[in-house]
Amino acid sequence: SRDFRIGVLAGDGVGPEVTREAVRVLETIAKGFGHSFTFTEGLLGGCAIEAKGTPLPAETWELCESSDALLVGSVGGEQWDSLPADMNPGLGGLLRLRRKLDLYANLRPGLTLLPGESPIRGADVDILLVREATAGLYFSPERDRVVKDGVESAWDTMHYTADEVRRIAVVAFELASARSRRLTSVDKANVLEASKLWRDVVIEVARDFPDVELEHLYVDNCAMQLVLRPNDFDVIVTENLFGDILSDEIAGIIGSLGLLPSASLRSDKFGLYEPVHGAAPDIAGRDLANPAAAILSAAMLLRHSAELEDEAECIERAVSAVLAGGIRTADVARGGPAVGTVGFGDAVVAEL
Amino acid sequence: SRDFRIGVLAGDGVGPEVTREAVRVLETIAKGFGHSFTFTEGLLGGCAIEAKGTPLPAETWELCESSDALLVGSVGGEQWDSLPADMNPGLGGLLRLRRKLDLYANLRPGLTLLPGESPIRGADVDILLVREATAGLYFSPERDRVVKDGVESAWDTMHYTADEVRRIAVVAFELASARSRRLTSVDKANVLEASKLWRDVVIEVARDFPDVELEHLYVDNCAMQLVLRPNDFDVIVTENLFGDILSDEIAGIIGSLGLLPSASLRSDKFGLYEPVHGAAPDIAGRDLANPAAAILSAAMLLRHSAELEDEAECIERAVSAVLAGGIRTADVARGGPAVGTVGFGDAVVAEL
Numbered sequence A, B: 001s002r003d004f005r006i007g008v009l010a011g012d013g014v015g016p017e018v019t020r021e022a023v024r025v026l027e028t029i030a031k032g033f034g035h036s037f038t039f040t041e042g043l044l045g046g047c048a049i050e051a052k053g054t055p056l057p058a059e060t061w062e063l064c065e066s067s068d069a070l071l072v073g074s075v076g077g078e079q080w081d082s083l084p085a086d087m088n089p090g091l092g093g094l095l096r097l098r099r100k101l102d103l104y105a106n107l108r109p110g111l112t113l114l115p116g117e118s119p120i121r122g123a124d125v126d127i128l129l130v131r132e133a134t135a136g137l138y139f140s141p142e143r144d145r146v147v148k149d150g151v152e153s154a155w156d157t158m159h160y161t162a163d164e165v166r167r168i169a170v171v172a173f174e175l176a177s178a179r180s181r182r183l184t185s186v187d188k189a190n191v192l193e194a195s196k197l198w199r200d201v202v203i204e205v206a207r208d209f210p211d212v213e214l215e216h217l218y219v220d221n222c223a224m225q226l227v228l229r230p231n232d233f234d235v236i237v238t239e240n241l242f243g244d245i246l247s248d249e250i251a252g253i254i255g256s257l258g259l260l261p262s263a264s265l266r267s268d269k270f271g272l273y274e275p276v277h278g279a280a281p282d283i284a285g286r287d288l289a290n291p292a293a294a295i296l297s298a299a300m301l302l303r304h305s306a307e308l309e310d311e312a313e314c315i316e317r318a319v320s321a322v323l324a325g326g327i328r329t330a331d332v333a334r335g336g337p338a339v340g341t342v343g344f345g346d347a348v349v350a351e352l
């Protein structure tokens, strides 16, 4: 039996609705398996701007520091789009939080649950993309936009230290060891210095994982191969921006954004868990959103932060069973009968 | 009737074979339409290293400067992979040539000629990707790899001037004007300074093209949307590395790399034309390579450098007709009967 403190940052748009279902699922698991999970809510993103004047209030930060793991909904909405970066729900809220917490390992599993949703013939995908999330172009040590001698220019820096590459490579190799023992490292080592360093360090780390088969792909080639043979990939590790692009491509290949969870981890067991989909303000508050991604994020929380693998699998099986039974929210119902957000949550809870 | 000097840099691997068919097609066009094309051969890439000790010999450079357009095959091969960057057939040969010639507009048309080759259900694509090709991370003003105070690090710079963005935007708007009048500009303006500049300049240029409908997509979202709704895209314009990744993704969506041509242009009519596929040393010299990409590159040469639109369309129609008639090289024959490189060229020539 485990005592576990979960900070809940439901955020904006559909965030609160889908997070509510994920919390219900976790409560049911706690009851069933005899654990004690405490849930404490905090404000993040647009709702925090409205209530506290900042997307990441001090109270939220304290909550994060005193939690064992975080469950996040989604942030953002048109009304905050024109705010400066540090006041932006995404950049100044969620991204800043991930960076402050040093959550360098962004795990994005891409698993085909509904083959009919994929635009690709025969796609049946089980990919775990591991994205470096605290360095690279996103956190340029040098970036600026200037006008000098009448010439306007702007730049960003893709910067990596060997240690930054090493720690994400270790996470990826460990995950690959526990799965099919195949790892694809993606870079642009034929052109970029940062990628040459990346490749050298990945090769060095590989020596400690002789059981894992390592392949290197250039990012352009990887973008092509993912479309041509998506079923062949297992664990993929790559730098921040490449991971941003490739994980969205994988989401497209799977075809149902509403089913994709994610985890943001560091080397201790702390982590932040959230659906890949955004705040979708157009359908917010209407019991239309698909809570599967949030529920599957809760399963990842149990796996990676609470180390409750059986409980995680129990949730994942329940979601699969509900979908296999034909219970679908509108986004994946293909025009057929659909349940609402709460209805889908009910079905998962009943299946646990 | 036109006099036109074409420099032919057939290169390595399958380059010479496929280029030969493209030249034959151009000769047939010249005869049929009463033009005079002169072809002068030069060395580029690995073959130039063997003969002259450098991937881009002075003679080749002179040939380029005295030509109206260049027809290139492909460069590279394992035996030259470990050479330093400036001696590499790709980086020190072809990439350096494109940069020295200031060929900033890389056009990559993605056209579905064989729907059965696409891994995507219902994909019938006609995309023109316009890639900026002389700036960005590829040509970092600041890049290095150092060890300082025991910390190893490496970096590259994504740098753009407003003028560099403007000139590629103008090319893209002009091309969009002449097509369906829809342009998608791809950036990462929510994160990168270079992308914010990119977006601002594209919006500025848009004022001169009120007939073109402009949309902006973030690169991650574009990577997803291309898989989900490939048929909706028309002209796409983006910076160097994003263009590298997305054009390969589009190649995967179309499914047949052997059919994809490309052009590298600057503001006068000079251009370099080459298939997207590489040197494929494993099948070189065996009459197996698909010459369609090279032949379609020759059509682009007529369109963009010689301004012979009718002749270009004549070639494109011939290639389509040959494929539609079931004449295929092995790469797209799906196990059925296949012709060789020369046989395919014969069929196109007969169809002209």
Ligand SMILES: CC(C)[C@H](C(=O)O)[C@@H](O)C(=O)O
Pocket: A090, A091, A095, A244, B190, B191, B220
């Ligand atoms: C919102 C944006 C800054 C973010 C990113 O680029 O990382 C998003 O695309 C993501 O992948 O989480």
Ligand SMILES: CC(C)[C@H](C(=O)O)[C@@H](O)C(=O)O
Pocket: A190, A191, A220, B090, B091, B095, B244
């Ligand atoms: C060979 C490589 C440097 C090149 C690039 O990245 O531009 C290739 O991928 C291309 O797209 O022409």
